């Protein structure tokens with residue numbers, strides 16, 4: 021057992037923190053958000069130069085072939101710095117291409133992603149109560165030489181600037197929903213694709229709505245060797261997404277807590293630093309407890325997903341759901357407590373705390389509510405819903 | 413990053429499991445009533461503990477010279493998981509093995525170690541911790557039990573309270589004021605007290621569910637030998653702090669709590685598995701998912717503590733988090749159990765309509781003390797915020813001579 025990050029991982033994290041402090045300091049992020057300015061191209065290019073866009077892609081495609089634990093060092097720093105831009109959408113969509121795309125597609129897309137030439141978006145989760153890809157509002161109908169895609173989705177992160185979209189669609193007509201879900205790589209410029217940019221609460225990701233109106237997609241744009249093979253790609257992409265969101269939350273929550281704790285040491289009221297009052301210091305202790313709890317389970321979940329052999333006590337799906345559930349609750353608790361510790365100043369637009377609050381809420385709204393992840397946790401622990409009682 | 417045990421540790425776990433499988437049937441064959449007398453409890457404890465000692469399967473992380481197996485905290489953790497959670501015999505010396513004896517090993521003289529540790533490991537002696545007093549709980553340094561030199565050794569007078577297992581204990585780790593003029597923290601001395609001595613009387617206190625867990629202990633001019641001072645004379649505060657560190661370090665209490673939490677999860681599975689989420693069970697489903705997740709977090713925090721202990725890193729905040737976790741998780745779990753049982757959760761007694769003879773409500777009551785015993789949640793939050801986050805001490809406690 022070794023529960024420390026190795027030297028290389030510490031180095032990766034240090035470099036990420038330096039890069040973000042230099043290229044995207046928090047005051048700058050604040051300014052970008054205020055003026056609704058997207059992440060400048062040179063910063064994205066810098067991220068590419070750091071190797072981040074290919075962090076977990078194999079060297080064959082120009083990637084660094086890192087583990088998820090390695091990647092987590094970067095993600096935590098991105099969360100800490102509230103780094104804007106479509107990194108997560110690109111990361112997860114590229115991963116879907118890697119896992120399911122035919123060789124030709126991988127060769128065409130992945131090296132360009134690594135070099136920072138392409139932005140990708142992943143249109144996977146759906147609204148309407150089911151947040152897995154099976155709850156799809158995109159449907160793929162077989163037609164000659166390919167598929168016809170229909171459906172719409174309200175908010176897709178990173179879609180506005182995406183050069184390619186990975187869409188999860190249910191194969192076949194709606195009644196054949198259990199045949200499974202598959203991913204397709206779609207060109208946003210083809211006929212029938214309607215994209216409408218939306219303003220967002222957070223401003224970290226751009227969001228846009230996506231409508232597919234009988235979009236003709238050639239068979240070679242299907243990810244996954246056979247129709248119906250989607251779920252394994254789906255499961256793995258979901259787990260990557262959940263883990264990434266959790267590390268983003270961890271970095272952000274840690275930072276929000278630090279801001280509040282530092283303030284509690286210097287702000288005085290009634291002749292004492294407010295941090296000497298227990299109502300305040302216990303909130304600080306609770307923040308640290310929550311953050312360290314998330315850190316513990318996130319470290320473990322990354323390790324479970326990295327392991328070549330399955331862990332004894334958890335599937336990647338369970339680890340992903342547990343880390344997501346913890347992340348949602350932690351980030352929410354921390355921004356609330358931190359705001360309370362800071363007082364009125366935290367409720368101004370000028371202070372950065374609302375940026376963390378918005379990020380926390382966006383992360384928990386974008387990919388399913390707490391209850392959704394709790395049901396996965398129950399299912400993976402033998403509390404599943406039996407077939408007979410489905411639909412209750 | 414690697415959460416796996418080493419191959420050697422896995423083999424060790426296997427060996428322990430085999431030993432358990434070989435030795436449990438014999439214990440189970442022995443008559444032992446559901447409602448044992450203290451004598452029967454003591455007899456069973458001693459038998460099982462002796463057997464464990466003979467195979468060096470108790471406190472295996474202690475040196476061989478005192479009866480341990482010279483292994484690491486990790487093997488100790490494995491043994492705790494594999495043997496202690498089975499509750500083959502009542503765990504009467506939990507305070508001794510978790511706190512008193514580790515601090516004797518840490519701060520005691522060679523003679524003290526040899527005199528006390530092997531006897532406890534053989535199951536012959538049970539220990540209790542005599543810290544709290546009616547006027548000194550969280551604020552331990554406010555204690556007033558006195559120890560006075562009597563020419564040869566010491567004479568102890570005063571009262572302790574909440575002393576768990578004092579009704580079984582042969583010996584006690586007792587903090588007393590040895591110098592009344594000095595500052596609150598400086599004039600304290602730690603004594604190893606013989607509980608069978610003349611002048612020691614133990615009076616039971618019933619805990620909220622009616623069980624006999626702790627006691628009041630009165631000292632009336634009790635003689636203590638000079639060689640039974642642990643650490644330095646007037647240096648007892650440091651020993652007390654070390655004792656509490658062990659409590660939150662390698663005592664593995666969170667592992668010992670697992671069987672009762674697992675019982676709630678099993679109950680929940682019986683009631684909820686297979687049922688679709690409905691308005692009636694949604695809250696319970698969310699609660700059980702949260703429970704499972706927090707248990708995983710607690711286990712990992714426990715491993716971080718262990719990892720620190722085996723790599724010699726200075727203890728981090730994890731120990732306090734593990735204590736907050738097991739106490740809060742268990743309270744919520746026991747409350748959830750009653751919600752799941754509905755009206756049957758408020759019934760006691762030996763009747764088929766009463767689940768497990770009323771174990772759940774009794775244990776629910778017992779769990780109230782979890783956030784008070786072994787360092788209250790408030791004190792732990794003070795420790796976390798002051799020692800780890802560096803926040804200033806409470807306005808009222810800034811004078812170090814006035815409080816803990």
Ligand SMILES: Cc1cc2nc3c(=O)[nH]c(=O)nc-3n(C[C@H](O)[C@H](O)[C@H](O)COP(=O)(O)OP(=O)(O)OC[C@H]3O[C@@H](n4cnc5c(N)ncnc54)[C@H](O)[C@@H]3O)c2cc1C
Nearest residue numbers: 541542543544549550551574575576781784785788790791
């Ligand atoms: C089941 C059980 C077993 C026990 N076994 C033993 C034993 O074997 N040996 C032994 O010596 N003791 C034992 N204790 C005693 C235990 O250590 C004390 O109960 C504990 O230290 C708290 O002290 P108290 O009960 O006097 O509460 P108090 O110290 O009076 O505290 C009352 C309340 O005030 C809060 N409080 C106190 N100080 C502060 C502060 N500075 N800031 C904020 N809040 C504060 C506490 O958190 C608590 O909520 C046991 C207790 C229990 C419940």
